[in-house]
Amino acid sequence: MTVVEAEFGGTRDLPALIGQMGLAARDASRQLATASADAKNTALRAAAAAIRADATQILAANAQDIATAEAAGLAAPQIDRARLDPDRLDAVARGLEDIADLDDPVGSTIAEWTRPNGLNIQRVRTPLGVVGVIYESRPNVTCDAGGLCLKAGNAVILRGGREAINTNRALHVAMVTGLRAASLPEASIQLIPTTDREAVGLMLRSAGLIDVIVPRGGKSLIARVQEEARMPVFAHLEGRCTVYVHAAADLDMARRITVNAKMRRTSICGSAETLLVDRAMADRLMKPILQDLFDAGCAVKGDAETVALDPRVQGADDADWDTEWLGPTISARLVDGIDQAIAHIRAHGSEHTDSIITEDDAAAEQFLTQVNSAIVMHNASTQYADGGEFGMGAEIGIATGKMHARGPVGVEQLCSFKYMVRGSGQARP
Amino acid sequence: MTVVEAEFGGTRDLPALIGQMGLAARDASRQLATASADAKNTALRAAAAAIRADATQILAANAQDIATAEAAGLAAPQIDRARLDPDRLDAVARGLEDIADLDDPVGSTIAEWTRPNGLNIQRVRTPLGVVGVIYESRPNVTCDAGGLCLKAGNAVILRGGREAINTNRALHVAMVTGLRAASLPEASIQLIPTTDREAVGLMLRSAGLIDVIVPRGGKSLIARVQEEARMPVFAHLEGRCTVYVHAAADLDMARRITVNAKMRRTSICGSAETLLVDRAMADRLMKPILQDLFDAGCAVKGDAETVALDPRVQGADDADWDTEWLGPTISARLVDGIDQAIAHIRAHGSEHTDSIITEDDAAAEQFLTQVNSAIVMHNASTQYADGGEFGMGAEIGIATGKMHARGPVGVEQLCSFKYMVRGSGQARP
Numbered sequence: 142m143t144v145v146e147a148e149f150g151g152t153r154d155l156p157a158l159i160g161q162m163g164l165a166a167r168d169a170s171r172q173l174a175t176a177s178a179d180a181k182n183t184a185l186r187a188a189a190a191a192i193r194a195d196a197t198q199i200l201a202a203n204a205q206d207i208a209t210a211e212a213a214g215l216a217a218p219q220i221d222r223a224r225l226d227p228d229r230l231d232a233v234a235r236g237l238e239d240i241a242d243l244d245d246p247v248g249s250t251i252a253e254w255t256r257p258n259g260l261n262i263q264r265v266r267t268p269l270g271v272v273g274v275i276y277e278s279r280p281n282v283t284c285d286a287g288g289l290c291l292k293a294g295n296a297v298i299l300r301g302g303r304e305a306i307n308t309n310r311a312l313h314v315a316m317v318t319g320l321r322a323a324s325l326p327e328a329s330i331q332l333i334p335t336t337d338r339e340a341v342g343l344m345l346r347s348a349g350l351i352d353v354i355v356p357r358g359g360k361s362l363i364a365r366v367q368e369e370a371r372m373p374v375f376a377h378l379e380g381r382c383t384v385y386v387h388a389a390a391d392l393d394m395a396r397r398i399t400v401n402a403k404m405r406r407t408s409i410c411g412s413a414e415t416l417l418v419d420r421a422m423a424d425r426l427m428k429p430i431l432q433d434l435f436d437a438g439c440a441v442k443g444d445a446e447t448v449a450l451d452p453r454v455q456g457a458d459d460a461d462w463d464t465e466w467l468g469p470t471i472s473a474r475l476v477d478g479i480d481q482a483i484a485h486i487r488a489h490g491s492e493h494t495d496s497i498i499t500e501d502d503a504a505a506e507q508f509l510t511q512v513n514s515a516i517v518m519h520n521a522s523t524q525y526a527d528g529g530e531f532g533m534g535a536e537i538g539i540a541t542g543k544m545h546a547r548g549p550v551g552v553e554q555l556c557s558f559k560y561m562v563r564g565s566g567q568a569r570p
Numbered sequence: 571m572t573v574v575e576a577e578f579g580g581t582r583d584l585p586a587l588i589g590q591m592g593l594a595a596r597d598a599s600r601q602l603a604t605a606s607a608d609a610k611n612t613a614l615r616a617a618a619a620a621i622r623a624d625a626t627q628i629l630a631a632n633a634q635d636i637a638t639a640e641a642a643g644l645a646a647p648q649i650d651r652a653r654l655d656p657d658r659l660d661a662v663a664r665g666l667e668d669i670a671d672l673d674d675p676v677g678s679t680i681a682e683w684t685r686p687n688g689l690n691i692q693r694v695r696t697p698l699g700v701v702g703v704i705y706e707s708r709p710n711v712t713c714d715a716g717g718l719c720l721k722a723g724n725a726v727i728l729r730g731g732r733e734a735i736n737t738n739r740a741l742h743v744a745m746v747t748g749l750r751a752a753s754l755p756e757a758s759i760q761l762i763p764t765t766d767r768e769a770v771g772l773m774l775r776s777a778g779l780i781d782v783i784v785p786r787g788g789k790s791l792i793a794r795v796q797e798e799a800r801m802p803v804f805a806h807l808e809g810r811c812t813v814y815v816h817a818a819a820d821l822d823m824a825r826r827i828t829v830n831a832k833m834r835r836t837s838i839c840g841s842a843e844t845l846l847v848d849r850a851m852a853d854r855l856m857k858p859i860l861q862d863l864f865d866a867g868c869a870v871k872g873d874a875e876t877v878a879l880d881p882r883v884q885g886a887d888d889a890d891w892d893t894e895w896l897g898p899t900i901s902a903r904l905v906d907g908i909d910q911a912i913a914h915i916r917a918h919g920s921e922h923t924d925s926i927i928t929e930d931d932a933a934a935e936q937f938l939t940q941v942n943s944a945i946v947m948h949n950a951s952t953q954y955a956d957g958g959e960f961g962m963g964a965e966i967g968i969a970t971g972k973m974h975a976r977g978p979v980g981v982e983q984l985c986s987f988k989y990m991v992r993g994s995g996q997a998r999p
Contacts, residue, residue: 171916174940174942175939175940248939254961256959256960256961260950260954260959262960262961267942267972269972269973270972352972352973353973373802373971373973391995394995397995397997398995398996398997400997401997401998402997405997405998487600505992509990509992510604510677511603511604513603513696513988514988515988515989516988516989516991517988517989517990517991518990518991518992518993519990519991519992519993520992520993520994520995520996521689521991521992521993521995521996522996522997522998524997524998525689525991525996525998530685530689530998531685531691531989532683532685532691542802543696543698543699543781543986544698544781544782544802544973544974544986545973545974547986547987547988547989548988548989557972557973557976558976559942559943559944559945559946559976559977560944560945560946560960560976560977561938561946561947561948562945562946562947562948562950562954563934563938563947563948563949563950564947564948564949564950565949566820566823566826566827566949566950567827567949567950567951567954568826568827568829568830568831568834568951568953569830569834569951569953569954569959
């Protein structure tokens with residue numbers, strides 16, 4: 142039993158707990174809104190140092206979680222997502238230091254102009270306030286999300302998954318050590334001490350205390366959050382990404398990019414799940430790409446014409462075009478040119494990331510303009526759909542909604558803004 | 571019975587109607603996303619021309635609505651909000667022409683950078699998609715909101731108030747005339763043909779078809795929308811705006827700004843509802859300002875010390891500090907300096923617009939930094955909280971939430987964005 146659980150005498154009044162955490166976060170967020178860049182960076186670096194200093198304890202807590210998961214018979218990929226080893230743990234610490242190295246967005250001027258009547262108007266970045274992060278499996282989120290929110294001047298309430306509860310607690314201790322080192326409020330980063338499912342429901346209903354929810358996890362978690370949340374949600378939906386090899390594609394480029402987009406890491410959201418190739422160039426383009434995919438260990442589900450090109454291709458059924466494989470499988474078909482490719486993406490994509498491979502600039506521009514995804518690419522791999530690759534330093538996830546943040550959600554996207562209007566006595570006529 | 575109602579044989583299948591309108595809007599939004607600036611502007615100007623050409627019919631429809639409202643015994647201010655006269659109607663037409671004059675935001679580049687690996691990344695503006703506008707009383711919203719959404723490349727579904735149903739239909743006809751003149755889809759701007767309350771509920775549940783809701787109306791409408799909406803809402807909450815007269819304020823400036831902020835137009839959201847004055851300068855500052863307010867016909871509800879300064883001041887009760895008067899009344903009290911002023915605003919304001927009057931720049935900066943409202947001002951009247959005054963040309967409302975849009979919601983804020991990534995064959999290592 143943790144200190145917090147003991148405080149509640151074993152029988153926890155969960156609504157009271159969540160309410161108190163919310164109020165503490167709201168208070169902390171006011172101080173954080175005006176905290177200096179130095180203070181926040183000190184906290185981040187001190188947390189990183191604490192992670193390294195306490196590596197043995199953190200890894201021991203993780204070993205405890207892994208043993209519990211294995212005894213409970215969880216699937217291997219799920220257990221692996223919860224696992225930390227010395228390398229992964231060091232990456233977590235380095236992630237905090239990377240966030241400290243970022244420019245501080247709070248107070249930065251987004252736009253500025255002066256009106257004919259002399260009023261000077263600035264749009265400046267402010268924190269959002271209090272962020273709620275609800276996540277499964279990956280304990281690194283405790284620090285990645287905690288660190289990003291802090292950098293943007295937000296207080297954060299973390300609710301991690303059951304599989305990593307002890308790991309998350311140990312990592313949270315390191316984050317609080319960092320906050321203390323910088324004399325920042327400890328309630329800046331809080332971890333809900335229970336994995337009671339009802340805690341999630343209470344968070345989602347606390348619109349007066351939490352400003353936005355960031356869910357990181359599987360489909361049923363995201364669906365529940367979107368259904369129940371009374372506040373905005375940074376939806377991180379499926380990454381049904383497509384690579385479209387246009388008739389005017391350079392063959393070598395198309396082969397390299399397609400294999401990289403699918404196989405570099407198959408379980409990330411930027412992994413390509415669908416391959417479209419112009420029918421006019423089926424033999425020249427599709428056949429060699431199929432060969433490369435099979436050589437790389439990928440399975441291919443294809444339309445009848447693609448099956449006819451290579452006997453190793455399995456026949457695709459309708460559902461396969463709407464499937465996020467998250468593994469070494471890709472759906473592939475031929476299309477009659479760019480309009481049909483765009484129509485396919487509109488019908489089956491998830492508005493995440495889609496790429497056209499072509500030497501025809503006009504076709505590229507049509508694709509970039511007409512495909513309404515968070516990220517549209519020309520002659521680049523969909524695996525670049527990542528905050529770090531975008532130069533944001535780090536991200537809390539990739540948002541596929543259209544409000545506030547779209548694509549990688551980095552420090553800037555964890556901010557809101559306000560207008561500062563400086564006058565010299567103007568009264569409106 | 572309208573054509574649409576007749577189509578449904580008198581018994582309307584409302585869910586089917588809303589569903590069909592949603593699908594038509596979604597289709598239209600795809601075309602609008604790539605419509606040229608010229609086409610949209612042609613539609614806006616042609617709609618303005620149609621309004622002028624059909625002024626007699628539109629005013630007759632309005633007279634019908636006003637007669638119905640008067641017979642139903644609606645309150646005078648509510649009837650006045652629904653009324654159009656030749657001047658107001660011409661302002662509606664001019665509003666559309668003003669929107670046509672604005673730069674087109676769609677496709678504009680917000681930011682651009684090139685990564686060390688050569689990837690060129692642009693963040694470009696895109697439409698949001700389909701906007702749902704739910705409004706009461708003011709028929710001008712049919713054209714203001716319709717025009718702004720169109721300019722930003724969005725399709726819009728309008729649901730107006732019962733009091734102006736015939737006026738809204740007549741204005742909508744003019745908007746469709748404009749769309750036809752530009753060969754843009756007629757479903758770009760749709761008006762729900764019934765004032766059935768259930769239509770609102772159906773809109774709010776259509777998250778797959780409508781991307782964002784803009785409610786314009788009274789508190790109970792806004793509350794219902796926020797409670798039931800399954801999609802993001804541009805909340806336009808109360809304008810409990812405060813003017814804080816700091817001890818170092820210039821007296822003449824403080825008098826002019828305070829009276830303007832309260833009395834220029836008392837029913838708009840930017841009208842000041844609270845006056846705070848530093849206790850140290852009560853006699854020098856508060857007494858003359860009170861005199862000016864009374865001269866202007868304003869009532870004052872004050873704390874005990876303010877009552878003691880002027881016998882015309884009525885005693886304020888607790889609720890008065892949280893009241894949006896929307897009329898010639900202001901709540902006034904003395905404070906012990908800037909920290910207490912900021913604390914009062916945090917406790918009683920609505921995060922809309924707050925202004926400090928002072929010659930002390932350090933105090934001004936503290937106020938601008940620490941007050942977390944959409945608009946914070948120094949030495950300017952809160953009545954400037956307006957898209958037109960900000961140089962945005964026009965606004966659909968003032969958002970007081972912190973996500974996506976904050977403050978005046980103009981054409982840019984009715985946009986989302988996406989990333990265009992241009993490569994030369996990069997595959998991620």
